[in-house]
Amino acid sequence: MKLPPLEYACPTSLSEAVALLAAGGGEARALAGGQSLMPMLAFRVVAPALLVDLRKLPELREIEISADGVRLGAMVRWRDIEDDERLTAAHPLLKAAVAHVAHYQIRNRGTVGGSIAHADPAAEMPGIAVTCDAEIAATGAAGQRTIRAADFFLSALTTALKHDEIITEIRLPAWPAKRRWGFREFARRRGDFAMAAAALFYDQDAAGKAINAHVGMIGVGDRPCRLPEVEALLNGRTIDEATIERAAEITSATVDAQEDIHASAAYRRSLAGTMVERALRSAAA
């Protein structure tokens, strides 16, 4: 398989990269590791005239952990997250989810920003961004802006990013030490795209009841989403076996499931409930 003809640029500053994308007028694409973009080129799903490689922008490679939360530079790789031991406490849900991303060859090059910009409905990172109310920082010809994850993913492979904008970082809000969380994913082989995955967390009040429940679904609809009906069920309740079973039922009844070559919509709805059930059980354990 051969890629379509294209040109290549490797700018050494963000402003230069933005200028190249702006001049490309939609025919230029950012290259941020390329582990999704390269297969898309090979299949000729996309055929940009110019690739703007972000690899020489070291400021996009930082992982910063502070009282405000975790800031992941757009060019942080899955491997960097896996190897960063601080994240085990600073964001265990992120770490657990990223463990499911692809296999080692891909993990050595695939990036956080690349995955967010690609917006595969079955990818873990967009799902974590939506579940955790992340902010996505982008810089374009018109300057910088911050986009809430909930407003960023429009549908499969479609985002709110403009053609001249580059994601610079993803900001995940601070993670309280006592937060309960769970992540469960089903794929036929470890590392394959999720047929369904649940990412969830909640905090607890003094009486041990769940508050601030966030329940996210990956790989089921055309974009990652939260499940407000399930969150409403969990908030104010003790997460016991009856609540967990009810949460699974509500998930299967309310989730918007897509049919594709991997699974029927009915199977996905059922699987989504099972993933929520298992993730909640591990959160409550």
Place this chain on the structure above:
Amino acid sequence: MSKKYHVTTTVNGDGYEYLCEAQQTLLDVLRDELQLAGTKEGCATGDCGACTVMVDGTMVCACLVLAVETDGAKVDTIEGMAQGDKLHPLQQKFLELNGSQCGICTPGILIAARALLARNPDPTETEIRYWLAGNLCRCTGYDKIIRSVQAAAKEMRGA
């Protein structure tokens, strides 16, 4: 005539300079320009691992890396694994224990297995299986591959 890009790189310790087109992958250049055809093309979309090579010490799919991205990088391929006629212990064990059948996946698996043993000289069977999850083999059923890696690991540890 499309634009050419100048790349300076090291492959298996040898310096190379070449001109390529932007759309040529590292795999294209290794096989078609540098005549290093030991690295195989399987799926060309990052699913099968047949084209696994090392770039600056990390294993990657050469089909998912543009050759221009490796300007200034150090590349290691299967051709650099044996020292003259002396096979690497992994190669020797794959030969002895039938870890290779049709052979298409073998170069990628050897490179990946060497990367594993450099990081973890005594991996469990589960660790080997997970590490090699990105390398598909349609002949062996994997068992002989795993045993070959275990045997080579043992020999390399001097056990």
